[in-house]
Amino acid sequence: MAYLECSGICKSFGHLRAVDGADLAVERGEFIGLLGPSGSGKTTLLRIVAGFEQPDSGTIHLDGRNVTGLSPQKRDMGMVFQSYALFPNMTAYQNVAFGLQVRRQGRSQIKGRVDELLELVGLADKTSHLPHQLSGGEQQRVALARALAPQPRVLLLDEPLSALDARIRLSLRQEIRRIQRALQITTLYVTHDQEEALAMSDRVVVFHAGRIEQFGRPEEIYDRPVNAFVAGFVGTTNLLQAEVLSSSGACRLDGQILDLPKVPSGLRDGDQLELRVRPEHIRLSPQPGSGRLQAVVEDIMFLGGRLSLRASIGRQVLWVEMPRGPGEVAPSPGDAVDLYLPHEVLVAHAAHPDSTVPAGSA
Amino acid sequence: MSVRRTSGFTPWLIVVLTALYFVVPLVATAQFSLAEPGGGVSLQAYAAVLRDASFWHSLRFSVLVALAAVLIGLALVVPAAYWAHLRVPRMRPWVELFSILPFVVPPIVLVFGIVRLYGGGVGPMASPLVMLLASYGVIALPYLFRSVDNGLRSMDVPRLTEAALSLGAGWGMVLWRVILPNLRGALLGGSFLVLALIMGEYAIASMLGFNSFGVYMLLTGENAAQQAAALAMIAFGMVWLLIGLLQLLGRGDISANAGAR
Numbered sequence: 001m002a003y004l005e006c007s008g009i010c011k012s013f014g015h016l017r018a019v020d021g022a023d024l025a026v027e028r029g030e031f032i033g034l035l036g037p038s039g040s041g042k043t044t045l046l047r048i049v050a051g052f053e054q055p056d057s058g059t060i061h062l063d064g065r066n067v068t069g070l071s072p073q074k075r076d077m078g079m080v081f082q083s084y085a086l087f088p089n090m091t092a093y094q095n096v097a098f099g100l101q102v103r104r105q106g107r108s109q110i111k112g113r114v115d116e117l118l119e120l121v122g123l124a125d126k127t128s129h130l131p132h133q134l135s136g137g138e139q140q141r142v143a144l145a146r147a148l149a150p151q152p153r154v155l156l157l158d159e160p161l162s163a164l165d166a167r168i169r170l171s172l173r174q175e176i177r178r179i180q181r182a183l184q185i186t187t188l189y190v191t192h193d194q195e196e197a198l199a200m201s202d203r204v205v206v207f208h209a210g211r212i213e214q215f216g217r218p219e220e221i222y223d224r225p226v227n228a229f230v231a232g233f234v235g236t237t238n239l240l241q242a243e244v245l246s247s248s249g250a251c252r253l254d255g256q257i258l259d260l261p262k263v264p265s266g267l268r269d270g271d272q273l274e275l276r277v278r279p280e281h282i283r284l285s286p287q288p289g290s291g292r293l294q295a296v297v298e299d300i301m302f303l304g305g306r307l308s309l310r311a312s313i314g315r316q317v318l319w320v321e322m323p324r325g326p327g328e329v330a331p332s333p334g335d336a337v338d339l340y341l342p343h344e345v346l347v348a349h350a351a352h353p354d355s356t357v358p359a360g361s362a
Numbered sequence: 363m364s365v366r367r368t369s370g371f372t373p374w375l376i377v378v379l380t381a382l383y384f385v386v387p388l389v390a391t392a393q394f395s396l397a398e399p400g401g402g403v404s405l406q407a408y409a410a411v412l413r414d415a416s417f418w419h420s421l422r423f424s425v426l427v428a429l430a431a432v433l434i435g436l437a438l439v440v441p442a443a444y445w446a447h448l449r450v451p452r453m454r455p456w457v458e459l460f461s462i463l464p465f466v467v468p469p470i471v472l473v474f475g476i477v478r479l480y481g482g483g484v485g486p487m488a489s490p491l492v493m494l495l496a497s498y499g500v501i502a503l504p505y506l507f508r509s510v511d512n513g514l515r516s517m518d519v520p521r522l523t524e525a526a527l528s529l530g531a532g533w534g535m536v537l538w539r540v541i542l543p544n545l546r547g548a549l550l551g552g553s554f555l556v557l558a559l560i561m562g563e564y565a566i567a568s569m570l571g572f573n574s575f576g577v578y579m580l581l582t583g584e585n586a587a588q589q590a591a592a593l594a595m596i597a598f599g600m601v602w603l604l605i606g607l608l609q610l611l612g613r614g615d616i617s618a619n620a621g622a623r
Contacts, residue, residue, distance in 0.1 A: 050524075050528060051527075051528075052524055052527075052528075071527075072524070072527040072528050073527055073528075073530050073531065073532065074530075075528075077528060078528065078529075079524065079525065079528040081521050081524070081525065083518055083521050085518060085521035085522050085524070085525040086525075087522065087525070087526070087539075087540050087544075088517060088544055089540075089543040089544050098526070098529055098531070098539070099529035099530055102529055102530040102531045102535060103530060143525075146525075146529070147528075147529075150529060150530060156528075
């Protein structure tokens with residue numbers, strides 16, 4: 001059995017199924033990113049693990065022990081909130097000391113531990129500041145120290161960086177990861193920011209409408225999304241419609257022929273097919289062999305080190321992203337270009353009539 | 363342009379008129395309380411009041427009853443308002459509506475109702491003192507709820523509670539160490555308001571046959587006009603003292619700094 005194990009967790013609020021049968025097994029010391037759009041159930045699952053909500057069904061085991069019915073006080077889990085939730089009447093020191101005082105530790109023992117943690121989060125010089133005298137980033141560091149002080153068995157973070165501005169978000173995310181690695185603490189990290197989840201996590205859980213869509217290493221999630229939702233939500237994905245011409249792999253895409261290594265099983269000639277491809281996997285330079293499509297440049301955006309290009313193939317639109325060397329001349333709108341879609345990056349599956357992921361969605 | 367010019371004069375006029383409205387009766391009362399029958403100034407009326415044993419008696423009674431009423435009111439309001447904020451935020455308007463009901467019911471009706479209902483009975487509720495405290499507790503509700511509700515609104519009650527719970531604190535500890543310290547200003551404000559209100563309350567106390575401070579003031583007014591004026595000045599001074607205390611104790615209050623975050 002894994003260190004932290006959620007099995008069959010369900011939770012409804014009125015008619016809304018917030019979490020719909022979530023299974024999650026986390027090993028000791030792992031950093032797990034819970035990723036999904038807002039309302040997808042990731043925060044509800046975190047709150048169930050913390051003990052703030054009771055699941056309608058399902059169990060939570062921590063280190064082999066069933067903690068499902070246990071109150072939050074007895075779970076030994078540290079929690080960090082998006083709104084920091086520091087006690088406004090207490091200094092940074094007192095905030096961090098709170099969990100230790102509750103456990104009736106000795107004064108000198110508490111001082112040692114609090115100083116150690118404020119040092120760890122880089123706030124050793126601000127121990128006597130009240131929360132409103134600290135910046136947002138500093139407040140969240142204090143909150144992190146406070147959650148870690150009683151040496152919890154699991155650390156839970158609920159969108160801890162969402163209220164901060166971009167620069168601080170970036171540095172604090174590296175810091176959280178550094179501290180988590182140093183302490184080897186099992187961590188669940190809720191975020192709606194896919195880059196944050198991919199950059200920080202050992203493994204990522206992708207949520208959609210209360211369900212876990214995929215659970216795997218960041219590279220797996222990105223390279224081999226299990227369905228159209230994950231492909232569209234994590235990174236950018238182009239979605240192209242095509243028609244199967246023969247089971248050997250040929251298909252028609254707006255009048256052009258594209259050869260696939262193989263057609264998904266169960267599809268016959270004349271069936272509709274969907275192709276997914278990441279913008280950065282498409283090449284512009286003409287390559288020999290199959291996988292070539294002719295397109296017209298619609299728009300081009302200069303993004304510093306990269307170029308982002310919108311191209312049309314008949315009535316279908318796709319995005320291409322490519323590196324740009326110094327002085328390199330980019331195509332202009334209206335130019336005809338050859339796009340090369342390597343076989344290994346094309347994902348093909350039967351078309352869903354109610355496909356919800358448009359091409360190029362972030 | 364014309365707006366600018368008006369704004370220079372009109373506000374001042376309003377301030378001066380308002381000040382006159384409040385200050386003139388006060389000055390007149392003070393003057394009357396200090397006047398000597400043959401002309402000149404003396405503190406005789408004040409001395410008479412302060413020498414009167416029933417002044418001290420009624421004052422002590424009213425202070426104790428008012429303090430008890432505040433404690434009763436707080437014991438009802440703080441947990442109820444906290445729970446409403448934490449668990450049933452949607453019910454908050456109803457709690458608020460319920461708490462302002464005493465505004466709609468005049469004290470005389472309230473006390474009649476209580477006497478009619480419990481007066482002939484047995485047990486603790488039949489005691490006039492219990493009836494008095496119960497009535498005052500009800501009168502205190504709207505003031506205490508308003509200020510406590512405002513105080514709770516200035517903090518993120520659910521998150522603070524959850525943070526404390528996940529750190530291992532019990533409910534008593536959450537209230538005592540996290541919620542109440544951040545409510546200090548609100549609690550003081552509401553409590554002093556209720557204290558001042560109950561100190562001068564007349565209808566309920568006299569109906570139940572208590573010689574409270576309010577009753578004493580009225581009786582004095584009927585018998586000795588000058589002493590009544592002196593008493594009014596003393597009561598006025600006590601209210602100012604309360605407000606001063608409030609300012610002093612409320613200083614450094616966190617909810618006042620909340621805006622600086």
